[in-house]
Amino acid sequence: MRYSKAFIPTMRHVPKEATMASHVLLIRSGSVRMLSKGIYSYLPLGWRAVENVARVVREEMDRTGAQEILMPFVQPASIWQESGRWDGFGPELLRFKNREGADYAIGPTHEEVVTDLVRREIRSYKQLGFNLYQIQTKYRDEPRPRAGILRGREFIMKDAYSFDADAEAAQRSYEGMVVAYARIMTRLGLEFRAVQADTGAIGGDLSHEFQVTTPSGEDVLVLCDKCSYAVNVEMAPAYGDGWTCTPGEAQGGTSSEVHTPGAHTVEEVSSFLGVTAQDILKTVVLHDGDHHHAALVRGDRELNLLKTARLLGVREVFLAGDEDVRRLTGADVGFAGPCGLEKKVESIIADREVEGMAGFVCGANRTDHHLKDVHLGDIGADVRFADLRKVTDGDGCPRCGGPIHTEKGIEGGQTFYLGTIYSEKMDATFLDSGGKSRAVEMGCYGIGITRLVAAAIEQHHDENGIVWPIEVAPYQVHVLQLGAGEQAAAEAERIHDELEREGLDVLLDDRKERPGVKFFDADLLGIPVRIVVGEKGLKQGALEVKTRDGSISESIPPSDVVGRAAGIVSDLRDEALRSAGERAGSILKETGLQK
Ligand code: ATP
Numbered sequence: 001m002r003y004s005k006a007f008i009p010t011m012r013h014v015p016k017e018a019t020m021a022s023h024v025l026l027i028r029s030g031s032v033r034m035l036s037k038g039i040y041s042y043l044p045l046g047w048r049a050v051e052n053v054a055r056v057v058r059e060e061m062d063r064t065g066a067q068e069i070l071m072p073f074v075q076p077a078s079i080w081q082e083s084g085r086w087d088g089f090g091p092e093l094l095r096f097k098n099r100e101g102a103d104y105a106i107g108p109t110h111e112e113v114v115t116d117l118v119r120r121e122i123r124s125y126k127q128l129g130f131n132l133y134q135i136q137t138k139y140r141d142e143p144r145p146r147a148g149i150l151r152g153r154e155f156i157m158k159d160a161y162s163f164d165a166d167a168e169a170a171q172r173s174y175e176g177m178v179v180a181y182a183r184i185m186t187r188l189g190l191e192f193r194a195v196q197a198d199t200g201a202i203g204g205d206l207s208h209e210f211q212v213t214t215p216s217g218e219d220v221l222v223l224c225d226k227c228s229y230a231v232n233v234e235m236a237p238a239y240g241d242g243w244t245c246t247p248g249e250a251q252g253g254t255s256s257e258v259h260t261p262g263a264h265t266v267e268e269v270s271s272f273l274g275v276t277a278q279d280i281l282k283t284v285v286l287h288d289g290d291h292h293h294a295a296l297v298r299g300d301r302e303l304n305l306l307k308t309a310r311l312l313g314v315r316e317v318f319l320a321g322d323e324d325v326r327r328l329t330g331a332d333v334g335f336a337g338p339c340g341l342e343k344k345v346e347s348i349i350a351d352r353e354v355e356g357m358a359g360f361v362c363g364a365n366r367t368d369h370h371l372k373d374v375h376l377g378d379i380g381a382d383v384r385f386a387d388l389r390k391v392t393d394g395d396g397c398p399r400c401g402g403p404i405h406t407e408k409g410i411e412g413g414q415t416f417y418l419g420t421i422y423s424e425k426m427d428a429t430f431l432d433s434g435g436k437s438r439a440v441e442m443g444c445y446g447i448g449i450t451r452l453v454a455a456a457i458e459q460h461h462d463e464n465g466i467v468w469p470i471e472v473a474p475y476q477v478h479v480l481q482l483g484a485g486e487q488a489a490a491e492a493e494r495i496h497d498e499l500e501r502e503g504l505d506v507l508l509d510d511r512k513e514r515p516g517v518k519f520f521d522a523d524l525l526g527i528p529v530r531i532v533v534g535e536k537g538l539k540q541g542a543l544e545v546k547t548r549d550g551s552i553s554e555s556i557p558p559s560d561v562v563g564r565a566a567g568i569v570s571d572l573r574d575e576a577l578r579s580a581g582e583r584a585g586s587i588l589k590e591t592g593l594q595k
């Protein structure tokens, strides 16, 4: 491809709202453009990267024997009503009516469609033992699309669904997908951890997330330094089986109000009153869609919203809005406390640790005021205690007691062992070998194709631009033709053509631009191998061949550069495949799926 003819609208400056590296660099490199919130166009470079991720996913899915299909993304309400998710999925499901007034949705995922497809065809156990996948645009009306294509509303997903006759075969299908996912992530050059995960709106009882580890991730992973324990923090219990706490002196009546002007946060209150964060009780006002609740945690702890939702028996809980907090507590945000709140909220719940607190500081439900020397008895209401806090660095591993640490991750993919939850609801049954009717055992497996492109950049960039892993890179070799001389132009053309003949994807920068501009753009675009073809080099009989990550930088005779560049690309690919094989060999042990 000749740069002078390519549509690569690079930018020096990006919109202020782009803060994450992948978002900034995808825009600056002319790879994507936003049409509307969470909805993007993929330009030639961006689309090539997307297609590369899709190619690797396809190769690895096909390798497991899974078969590619394409299902409709416009889905009738009836199948969602059958599964119970028309009401259960929430506002992320974008619904509309067609011209006949019938209800439809745009597919956020395809369990219903695929179950409907399969139930019409399956009669006997002999037909089972297959996996169907598709690569397709999904739509989820995300409340907060963020970071460009990392969390879009419209995005491309690979979703696969396995169908087996019994639990044992289904477990093997599940393991096969875990291995395939390990190969996919590794081939794409991504550092990842497979962690146990909540099954969320999809359902089922066994699930792993494939988390691309990066400080910019929004998920928190809890990892044991001693054993293989690895879970999403949402799932991590804070208290092992033997954990107890000595209840604090509950007798109240000693509390008094103190003036704490402008002290909203735990840090501000602790420095204002000269107490530690452990001496402060934090009151979090929550909303579950129907009711408000107050949740109490120690000042140095964070509330885990998933555990809280489970305790309350609701699908999701949210932090109450500022307006609600003001109305319920009668005070600005930052001054909520449990005393006197019981009539304003449906329930007051607290983390187990709170039971051990006494003589603490909490909000007074009056702006700029706190209470001190408070005891649980002062709350004047029943408080339900449960494991509600987030696990954090310094906690013990719930499995082996060893030290744990946390890391941030971007969820690149998730596997679910569904069992029969969909097949029972939707009547996808078959006759087993004994002639008995049984529900099909299912699994489902998603990978965010477009998200992985962004995740690859989060892990692979520097201050000058993208550093594409070889399998994702839109082009593998970038030929920079420097100067206006005819010889350099002819030589650059020859190298470009020969590399293409070798089957490589090559971008030839033949633009009439200064060398500085070309180097600047080459760093920004991040193509793995670079060849510099300038008059000076040609005169000296040595051209520069370099990798974008700086690991290789050589001056070699012009006649050798094609062979050398092709050699580097194939070494990088081989290395990606080799590591993929290695990680695939250990992933089932790593996840504890096999001993
Ligand atoms: P998240 O927790 O990030 O919202 P999810 O758990 O709801 O994701 P799944 O239903 O597990 O997502 O979907 C499978 C994969 O699709 C995810 O692992 C992720 O890579 C991708 N994905 C999900 N939502 C989005 C989105 N809004 N934008 C881009 N990719 C997404």
Ligand code: MG
Pocket: 209, 411, 413, 414
């Ligand atoms: Mg998920």
